[in-house]
Amino acid sequence: MTSILFRCDATADIGFGHLSRCIALAEALRLSGATCSFAGQYDDAAADQVRAAGFACESLPSPVNSLGAAKELAGLPKTGAIVLDSYRADESYIAGLGSSGARVIVIDDFRALPAYPCDVVLNFTQEAPSLSYPDGPTLLLGPHFLPARRRLVEQRARSIERDRTGAVGNVLIAVGGSDPKGLTARLLRCLKGQADGITVRAIAQSTAELEPLLSGFSADSAILPRQKDLSDQLLWADAAITGGGLIKYESAYMAVPVAAIAQNEGQDGETQVFAKAGLVFDLGLADTVEDAQLAQALGTFLSDASLRTTMAERMRDAFIADPSAHAAHAILEAVSR
Incomplete structure (x- = not known):
């Protein structure tokens, strides 16, 4: 052994x-x-x-x-x-x-x-x-x-079969295990007004800053604590907004249309390659993208059903079981x- x-x-x-x-x-x-x-x-x-x-x-x-x-x-x-x-x-x-x-x-x-x-x-x-x-x-x-993770592997078939071709109702925000740049709060602010009535789940440490930012979304929206794995949340989501690291790959593996914002230059370059393959919507580098640009990009991602459907199809073929x-x-x- x-x-x-x-x-x-x-x-x-x-x-x-x-x-x-x-x-x-x-x-x-x-x-x-x-x-x-x-x-x-x-x-x-x-x-x-x-x-x-x-x-x-x-x-x-x-x-x-x-x-x-x-x-x-x-x-x-x-x-x-x-x-x-x-x-x-x-x-x-x-x-x-x-x-x-x-x-x-x-x-x-x-x-x-x-x-x-x-x-x-x-x-x-x-x-x-x-x-x-x-x-x-x-x-x-x-x-x-x-x-x-094993739970992702076990849930992948269900996630692939899930119909995500219509309007986005459930949005998962998962920047990563830590959020030194405060991207969760920034994404919540930029997301407001981009899609009416959506339910948002943001995985982050609950703070006095984050909780009020949920007021513009459905009553079922929530700040969730760090998860053992993301299988259940990705199965729930119609679309995901992530950092530029592992979680964007986990989202793609589960065939969940994903938009990613890179937290450093290494992630930025790699995310651009992933975007060229049609496997992520690139929101840019956190340190250089302005809030107005970010809000506009999020609006495009959430409103373009054809873009997300094509992305999900490519995701299914990009990974083995x-x-x-x-x-x-x-x-x-x-x-x-």
Whole structure:
């Protein structure tokens, strides 16, 4: 039986996207017979999420690459493989993980490093196959390797069959596990007046600022706490408005028409590639798009039924039924060589 340690961090400041996709991959690896555990700098909410998914969790005092790989691994149980998911890692840190004797899998987004001294690179983004990774590691590239939570996989067929061709009634806003730029409030303000009578569910920490912003929507609108996964909310939604990271992919996987606003330049470039494939409506980069432009774009997205219908059709064809299992099988095959 293969033991696999996931090394990622998740706090309100860091965000929860890396952890969410690691849990999704760990779920699929567990179904394939692997024993998975987690180690990282986690706040209480993140540690609870790991344990709720059924995995052991070791909280570390500092994030990836603060002390070097050897010191970070000291005291942790020996493992056969390490899955690393962090923008803080560089090639020296990756090589250090491998020096422990473990096989190393790197979850990557932007091909930002000059070298990848590891056994496997997993990049599920639309642009990944065009990024010219260096020779050496096994490359798992593109949306067929999306790490989707089990509940998403289980609910996908129902979501695909759901009729979303008419007017939008239910809108899900899910920027991400953290919202340092205050995008949830900004999106709620820009959304007012764009569609009469819609019901909005915004996944965010409820604040005195957010609650009054629901007054322009239906009485069933609500601010929801952070979810274990988004399967139920995406099944409910006619359309989603997300940040530029993992959630836009989860929405597309569930064939829910999605508009995304990028929170950094890396997300912005990747979202543009996703938009060219017809899989997202690009709202632009948060730091540069003006509120008037944002409101106009949201109005176009919500009012254009043909655009959303075409998008949903492309989404159905862009993903395989169980990309997490596909990734897990490929990883286990690579590390067993």
